[in-house]
Amino acid sequence: MLDETLGDPQCPPEVRELKDRVADFVRARILPCERVLDSGGPDAARTLHRLRREAKEQGLWALPLPVELGGQGLGLRSYAHVAEAEGASEHGPAALGSASLLDALMLARHGSPRVRERYLAPLVAGELRASYAMTEQDAPGTDPVLTATRAAETEDGWRLTGGKWFVSGGDTAGLVTVLARTDGRPLERDGLSLLLVPTASPGFRVVRELPVLGAAGQAEITFDGVAVDADHLIGERGKALAVAAERLQLGRTLRCLRWLGQAGRAFDLMRERALTRSRSRGPLGDLQLVQRHVFESLLALRTTRPLVHEAVSRLDAGADAHVEVGLAKVAAARTLQLVADAAIQVHGAAGLGPDTALPALFRTGRAARILDGPDELHITSVARRVLRTERV
Numbered sequence: 001m002l003d004e005t006l007g008d009p010q011c012p013p014e015v016r017e018l019k020d021r022v023a024d025f026v027r028a029r030i031l032p033c034e035r036v037l038d039s040g041g042p043d044a045a046r047t048l049h050r051l052r053r054e055a056k057e058q059g060l061w062a063l064p065l066p067v068e069l070g071g072q073g074l075g076l077r078s079y080a081h082v083a084e085a086e087g088a089s090e091h092g093p094a095a096l097g098s099a100s101l102l103d104a105l106m107l108a109r110h111g112s113p114r115v116r117e118r119y120l121a122p123l124v125a126g127e128l129r130a131s132y133a134m135t136e137q138d139a140p141g142t143d144p145v146l147t148a149t150r151a152a153e154t155e156d157g158w159r160l161t162g163g164k165w166f167v168s169g170g171d172t173a174g175l176v177t178v179l180a181r182t183d184g185r186p187l188e189r190d191g192l193s194l195l196l197v198p199t200a201s202p203g204f205r206v207v208r209e210l211p212v213l214g215a216a217g218q219a220e221i222t223f224d225g226v227a228v229d230a231d232h233l234i235g236e237r238g239k240a241l242a243v244a245a246e247r248l249q250l251g252r253t254l255r256c257l258r259w260l261g262q263a264g265r266a267f268d269l270m271r272e273r274a275l276t277r278s279r280s281r282g283p284l285g286d287l288q289l290v291q292r293h294v295f296e297s298l299l300a301l302r303t304t305r306p307l308v309h310e311a312v313s314r315l316d317a318g319a320d321a322h323v324e325v326g327l328a329k330v331a332a333a334r335t336l337q338l339v340a341d342a343a344i345q346v347h348g349a350a351g352l353g354p355d356t357a358l359p360a361l362f363r364t365g366r367a368a369r370i371l372d373g374p375d376e377l378h379i380t381s382v383a384r385r386v387l388r389t390e391r392v
């Protein structure tokens, strides 16, 4: 990464060395395997397994996970710098063991003793994969009070019926946390609960894969009367949205950091191409309209990073971070899309072909504007809060 150009001036010296080691691991070990990892299937699983072993051997495994859960206890503000380097590849968090952070924290804070005892260690060790399922085909994901998946109370737990889609990793997960209505009626905010569902349970089914702009990774799943033990309720009955909000705020912020890493990678590719691709009158980078792509991309990167780190600081301090996370999420998604698009343009046809990571980076940037809540949701929510509280 061109740190001297893209800059990360806030990165403390004691974190710099770790960030560099992670960046080296991503560059040398993960990037060459991206095509295999993207393909899914047994080769991808074997490669991921090998990368995880190497990450553990190099002391880079599960850096932000709390020590008591089996991680290395790197605090959020320090990890934020490392997350950019790790996230330069979509596969970085899975290969380096930080992909379990949200689920591990949620289970540690809101899971029953049995749930914690049974699932936390394998989750953090990378032996068990978890997914999170809120979005449904027939109800807007932006309006969870319309959730139609239902869980009826039984003698010893719940019976879950319904379906979810666009569940990341839903086809390979061992556990899925499912948002379901346990009480009340549609439109009521209370009455939604989170249930932890082992995917080996009878009645759980992966219906199909849902490629996003051609890329694998999302699934549609259904629950046909799945029995869920009473102690697999996560958080309080009927209060799922509070747990979901806590999870989503940190989740969005981590994604922003990873998107920054990917935007930095697209920027590097653009810069390299502008310098090395020569026309009869010199390199592409001599052309002012190419220089404009470089300028706009650098501006987007440099103005987005402080917004994302401000969100990190407020979350870390336990302060209200709705405005900061909303700003960061919209800015980081736009930045990744803009920089990947500019880099594709500077590459010409090669930018759309199979020989660079640019199509994948662009795809992630496009999806970023929808997942974890579309841009519009954050724009209106930030504006409403600022108008109400006068906090800018």
Ligand SMILES: Cc1cc2nc3c(=O)[nH]c(=O)nc-3n(C[C@H](O)[C@H](O)[C@H](O)COP(=O)(O)OP(=O)(O)OC[C@H]3O[C@@H](n4cnc5c(N)ncnc54)[C@H](O)[C@@H]3O)c2cc1C
Pocket (backbone or CB within 6 Å): 132, 133, 134, 135, 136, 139, 140, 141, 142, 143, 165, 166, 167, 168, 212, 218, 367, 370, 371, 372, 373, 374, 376, 377, 380
């Ligand atoms: C790659 C990817 C991974 C995903 N992973 C997961 C996952 O792991 N788990 C999961 O549960 N979901 C996941 N999702 C789903 C994602 O979170 C939802 O798609 C998203 O929240 C939007 O919900 P929706 O698709 O139902 O769109 P809708 O709610 O139907 O909204 C459609 C459009 O309406 C407009 N709109 C909606 N609300 C407003 C508003 N308040 N103001 C103005 N305009 C508005 C926007 O243009 C929006 O894009 C994933 C999606 C993608 C693309």
